[in-house]
Amino acid sequence: MNFYIDKLLLWLKDGNLRTLQFVNDKVNVITGNSKTGKTAVLEIVDYCFCGSNETVVISHEHIGENVAWYGLRFTINDKVYTIARGAISENGKFSPDYYFSQMGEIPEIPYAKLEEDQIKSVLEQEFSIDDNVTIAYGGRSVRKNTRLSFRYFQIFNTLSKDIIANGKMFFDKMTLERYRDVWPQIFDLAFGVIDIDSIATQKKINELQQEISVLEADKKKLGKKAEHTNEKLQLLIKQAKENGLLDEALPFEKAVGHLEQLIADGASRFSSNFSTEQEYEKLENERSKIALQLTKLRRFKRSYNKYKDSLRDDEDALRPITYLQENFSANVQGEYRQFLNILAKELSNVRKAIHEKRPFELDIERRIRELTARLAAFDDQLSRTAHVDYVLIPTAQKLVSLGEIKAEYKQLDLSPLDLSQIDKSIGEKSKELELLEVMYSGTEDRRTLIIDTLNEYIQTYISSAKVALDEYGEFSAWFDYKNQRLTLKKSKSAITAKISSSSDHLYLHLCLFAGMHHMLLSENSLYIPSFIIIDQPSIPYFNNSEYDYKESEDKLSNKSDWAKVKNIFKLWNDFYTLILKQKKHFQVIMLEHVSENAWVDCEHIHLVEIFDGIDNALIPFVKQETK
Template sequence: MKFSINKILLWLKSGNLREIKFRRNKINVITGDSGTGKTEILSIIDYCFFGSRADITDEIINENVTWYGINFNINDNVYTLGRRCIEKREVSKDYFFHADGYIPKMPAVNNDEKQIKKIIDKEFSITERTVFPYGGKNITLGSKISPRYFFMFNTLSGDTIDHSEIFFDKQNIDRYRDALMNIFDLAVGIETEENLLKKEKLNVLKADLKQWRRKLTLIDKEVEVFNKNIVDLSKKAKEFNLIDYDLTDPAKLMKRFDEISSTYKEESIEINLERINKLKTEKNKILRKIRNLKKFKLEIERYKKLEKNKLDSLKPVRILNESYKLLKIPELD
């Protein structure tokens, strides 16, 4: 596939048509003083090819233009693609397209973006199967490749030429940076659409395999917990003599548990209201006794404390009684 731009077209508000011509199969160098609009040429190309950003300078250029256009070749076919100018910093949805390269005096809307993209995609040999084999932060794995990404191999801005580490335009835009790593081999012919399709299927299979491995890990953990529960349940069953002590095989244990659960019948319980009321009465009596005993216990503790205080107050008398004898004083006549 060979792609080249023949002309950039500017339909001015004055009614004139300005053309910037390029030579095919040559390196076209655009020179000029700073501020003369060299960078705008790349912005116009991007805008005509369905750009979603209004990057064209409004002063001098956009304010004097009604339509932007490109006359270009894909292989042996010549096309003319025009797009209405930017208004109020909003990109236009109006397009002019001619499959024979016809350049009108003033374009008129004759097609829509979706239909034009189908034609250009076909010329670029891009089908629904031409997708990104790898994903990224800004590109979804398996999403369709746009022809716009291949323009990175057609132009070099002055900033890119001066840069010592960046060799392609638009590497300041995340999605273009991610796209370059995906389409480079395809652009230079190392990769084919068939291989891209195989890689996409391989990536899908890898993702499925990863997902199944995660599920298998979860299942293994659940099986481990289940087996532990079986062991715990078997211990309790053995305590109640429901199963034999030498039964340890999980499958046989499950079978035995099924037998026990299927043959178990819940005994019917007769409700005797008279008996229940009698038990409630006895319960209330016991509760009253407990309250009385607690009260009695508190009184005993208070009594003991009081007696202790009295006993402590009599200690001096006891000491005097033990240390001294009463003296008898004779009576006086």
């Protein structure tokens, strides 16, 4: 996406318009002393592009207290726009007021013209984002199938001073969960791993998975309902048998029919309810056998554990033998030496017996688990089986019981359970899902190929920074997609380097972003603007931030570091040499704290302004006239 910032605009409260003029196809350097507003340039750009207080920090002192409107004039896809946003209040409230001109007009005084959502809609069109560009992967903080914001793609456009020498984090805003959640899709879209058709396929996959989940949940719900009804029916049959209404010996299926007839016809004839051996007694006998087996196994296990404990006691008692053999064996002869050897062998046997797992130990554990499960199953079955006492039950009591059972029976939903339609729908949707997943399965292979290509682009800039990277200059680029970071590895090695130097971390960031943007330009990416703002890349080399920028070379504690500072500018100069040959366009805005001789040999550097803090700063100083 062709993009560059033409002007940064500040409408000051004193009525003046502060302007910073930038150019395209150059490294636009703003250098100077600390506390002059250089870092605020990055924050102002983020603020104007609908930034929130989660991502933007603009100091109220000196900057916020003097600015009425913040603005940018920029070119995107050969169209010129001006955007401005109202002041941030003293208590930190961000302004909802936006001025927006689709002709690039710079007003004398901005005024609220469009809502934020309207501006986002215009910008998202330029970022090639429409209703089809949705979140396909999802995460805890973002919902699948919701529209992507253009702001997510801007993580490729800044290297703040908090990130640039960070060994663990390579992209701004990754402390926010939603940015971490959308990272895979932002990368995949930007680099062409997926496209609109892929998103549509993934969206359909998500929808089918959701529909199948709903159907399976409905099926499970109906199954549980039928299971609950069946349990209630078993309890009613148990109650009927125990109260002399049904023959105790009737199996469940027949008992259901008899109960239905009993409820429909009334008490024309009650069961004698006596049988030679009740089902309950059979189950109870079986349960007792299992309980006995389980008790024996547990007793054996307890005894065996006691035996093992006694062996550990023996080991403790024999442990000094090892010390005696190691320290005094040369001085012991004859029967004493033979005695020590016997004890040492006994210690070895004891240790072997302690640590050796015999097959029967594993089998005991398995048998205990099996029998415990069977015991629980018998307890459940017993709770639903009638236990009939051999006594005569008065007819009046039987009639009362019948009335109670009849009332509960009528509450049951006994309609037949037909899951065939749900099963058919699940089957059809599963087949459709399988076909779509086969279509989408090539994504992983394509991502691997693209990351390999990205590593080649990054390697170009590792070669450019070879001297600055010291011992890592001959290493190969290895981009970690999952963890969003670049590392290095030796040729033909499967192990990545453990890098701890902040200077090396700085260059890893620069090489990664130069390589990424070179590839994005070459591939004509639709989603990533062709610019980057880099804040104070030389920061790892200066221990003290309070120094005059003109004396930066002399302030280095390690004099050889000046070559590394100069290499920062050389790397981006090399970047321009390569992309301009391809007739590609790109803008770098670099906020620095070093003198002009750091880039004296570079042809693609444009000095925007020097913020010396005396004659110039982002917010001009008010000079008192001498009387």
